[in-house]
Amino acid sequence: MVAEKPKAAAKIAYALSDGRGVLRCSEYGVPYWIVRRDGAAIVVAPSAGHLFGPHTDSRGFPVFDFEWRPIFEFDRGAGYLSKFYRMLSRILPGASLYVNACDYDIEGSVIGFKIIEAFGDVNRARRMKFSTLAPQDIRRAYARMERLDVEMIEAGMARSEMDWLWGINVSRALMEAARRAAGRRVILSAGRVQSPTLVEAYRRWREINLHVPKASVAVKITAEKGGGVFDARPHGWKPQSLETARSIKSELRKNPWLAVEEVRSERSILRPPPAFNLGDLQKEANRILGLPPLRTQSIAEELYLEALISYPRTNSQKLPPSINYRAILDKLAHGPLGREARELLKETGGVLRPVQGSKDDPAHPAIHPTGEKPSQRLSKEHMAVYELIVRRFLAAFSREAIVSKSSVLLRDFQGRVWRAEGLRVEDLGWLKYYHYSTPGEKPMPPLDRGDKARVVRVDVRVEWSQTPVRLDKASLLRWMESVNIGTEGTRARIIETLYKRGYLEGSRKSEVTPLGEAVAVIIQTLFPELSKPDLTRRFESMIEDIRSGRRTRQEVIDMSKKTISKLLESFLDRLDTAVREIGVSLGSVEVEAACHLCGRKAVSAVSGYRLCSHHMEAFDRLRKALPNLASTISSTPREALEAIARGRSRAGAWVRDVAALALRDDGLYKALL
């Protein structure tokens, strides 16, 4: 019986033993288990994920002649697989029956099949189908074993092969262009998941650099009543210019009173969040601990191998009763978060009904602690992630938090309406455990209709809008989740690949490098299929066709080869443009007509200055926004440009470049008006 991983193999063996004992053995340092059932000896042996994958010895492209080989033969990072390979090659021969007991998905079907094909006999093989590793599920799957799932195997192999064909061929095409441009070897890559993500990063980076901020005038009143101080802001109106706001300020200095017109207060209820799936954990660990997504994932995987938490590569936000809530909480009560666990047991009186999130996973529950006590050796970061997971788990069982929000409308002597807002947490509820989401309190003195509050001070200032667009590892990961490309196990890793290739750089505010821009442009123009998530949707429908018997793997692979061949042909026809694009980015090719501001290829000229497409776009956007901007801050266009050029305005870099140049050059300045 072949399991996908050691942990699963152990669970399967124990489930099949019915408590009558299991023999744990080991070969080359890899564990396997022997159990007796129905008079037969069952050997449950684990793989460690895929042991075989497509590979070729051919160089150059197009390349279509791959074969399935043991992964450690060609992937230096996969050395640990060789001991699994040796163990399986020793254990499998000679059995009377082979059972694929890997996870029931297309990847598991391939993993088990390839191992049975290599070391056993596919003509004496069957498939177990289970969706969880709970003992009763495993026993049911064992009792109802089916024939080998050929359609799933074919679908899974097709997925691997299509990814290989697209990825290897387009990567080699890019590298060929780089080699011709720079005369040296540069490692470049492209693929179904990484390339749409790079293109999205490029789109975001452009938006950030092209941001023309909107100006608005903020007026904040600090008022006082009975010793209590609060803030009020315009309600239902706003000052149209800085001048108007300043005159309001001087009016209020002469007549510093506000009449309370209406007091409203409402309670709002904050429901506890569900337990983590991997994406939520990565997002929260980034927000709270500042950890990049792949770091969080590695830590979670290590916590899982230490048996402190459940399987982390899950999309589920659900906690099924089968995990045994009570047993876990009882154990947690004696660990490092024992005080919180005991508090929760007291609060719930032992009635444990966790919030269930909407997201689900075919094989695993949400991430939760096992209750095992963490060892003292755990690093600070490991402990922090562990604590996050435990606290989120506890919060899921707790009660709602109650917040009371008050909103007070006040009128000044000119009849203008102002609004003050207060916020008070009435009952912390689940926030006692997961305090990272506690809203900030805004105090508000008791006020009644007709009361007079005194204006203590008035602040007037120009506020510049910030771009809402984010570009960093965590935001890219969320984008990948939202368009459903990649898997829990691969998203963060693929993002790291984009940084490793030198396409992206920087952590909190990432940037696309010149090389990344060149690759993104080439992908968009010469391999448009790889620029969007749609290719993943096409893969999915082809995989579905194979599973349902509408198409064969051969047909799907032939179609892919045809598509890729055509793209590579037209790529070679326009190789010079790709060579130039990459050459410029690597600094080995000169631009004939360079942008005055950045040296990129110019697309047109304004008042004698050659500008690239980015700076041209920045010029256009700035020209459209300038009149409004100037009138809002009650200034001349020149002063508005100075504010933009200063960066304090939060304008995008390319917009600032254009503004600064226009301040130095009259011709360009006039062209902006």
Next chain:
DNA sequence: GCAAGGTC
């Protein structure tokens, strides 16, 4: 050397 998908 290149993908994306498993997992130690």
